[in-house]
Amino acid sequence: MALVGLSGSGKSSFLKLLLGLVNIQEGEILIGNQSIKDLSLEQRSHLFSYVPQSPFLFNETIKENICLHEKFDLEKYNLVKKISCLDEFIESLEQKDLSIVGAKGSQISGGQAQRIVLARALYQDRDILILDEGTSALDNVLDYKIQEELLLLDKTIINVSHRLNSVKNYDEIYYLQDGKIMEHGSHEDLIAKNSFYKKLYSFQEKSPN
Numbered sequence: 001m002a003l004v005g006l007s008g009s010g011k012s013s014f015l016k017l018l019l020g021l022v023n024i025q026e027g028e029i030l031i032g033n034q035s036i037k038d039l040s041l042e043q044r045s046h047l048f049s050y051v052p053q054s055p056f057l058f059n060e061t062i063k064e065n066i067c068l069h070e071k072f073d074l075e076k077y078n079l080v081k082k083i084s085c086l087d088e089f090i091e092s093l094e095q096k097d098l099s100i101v102g103a104k105g106s107q108i109s110g111g112q113a114q115r116i117v118l119a120r121a122l123y124q125d126r127d128i129l130i131l132d133e134g135t136s137a138l139d140n141v142l143d144y145k146i147q148e149e150l151l152l153l154d155k156t157i158i159n160v161s162h163r164l165n166s167v168k169n170y171d172e173i174y175y176l177q178d179g180k181i182m183e184h185g186s187h188e189d190l191i192a193k194n195s196f197y198k199k200l201y202s203f204q205e206k207s208p209n
Helices: 011-019 041-045 062-067 074-083 087-091 110-124 140-150 187-193 196-206
Strands: 002-004 048-051 128-132 156-160 173-177 180-185
Touching (some): 002 011, 011 048, 011 128, 011 156, 062 074, 062 110, 074 087, 074 140, 110 128, 173 187, 180 196, 187 196
Parallel strands (some): 002 156, 128 156
Antiparallel strands (some): 173 180
């Protein structure tokens, strides 16, 4: 599913509720018929992997930043690099995936850092993958390519994105405004409704940058 809408519509607030960063005041969020209020932060950490808009990298190698404390699995490692479109970038480096990225990724670009953090989240192999503008630093073509790879995975994906083109193949798209769901459905459904989503999509089509 994708969450879209203008700035301040409530997209990031929803993710904070889901991740337990903000307490639920009323209503509830259920995962598998279980309220997330009954889940500890540790239990949630085993359910979710999270890709933020501002990636955090350690002053270590690309490989170490992807795997962290997880047991190394070469097949899984190569797969997450492929999905995150990292192979060409890594092959261009003299030290390949043993290259140091610098403190907070200072030796690489923002888009490269986002892809490494995405690969890290995929390597954790949680059931639910959350992207909070997690590909915002990528160009449209690369973003779309990665989204298509993600949709092939057997995972629940929740993607907050300002680019409607990159999420138009998602099963369900929710348009938020002032903390409320104004409409939801597939891309085709929402275009046919000719309302909030259609207006934003048409605007982006005219101004893709």
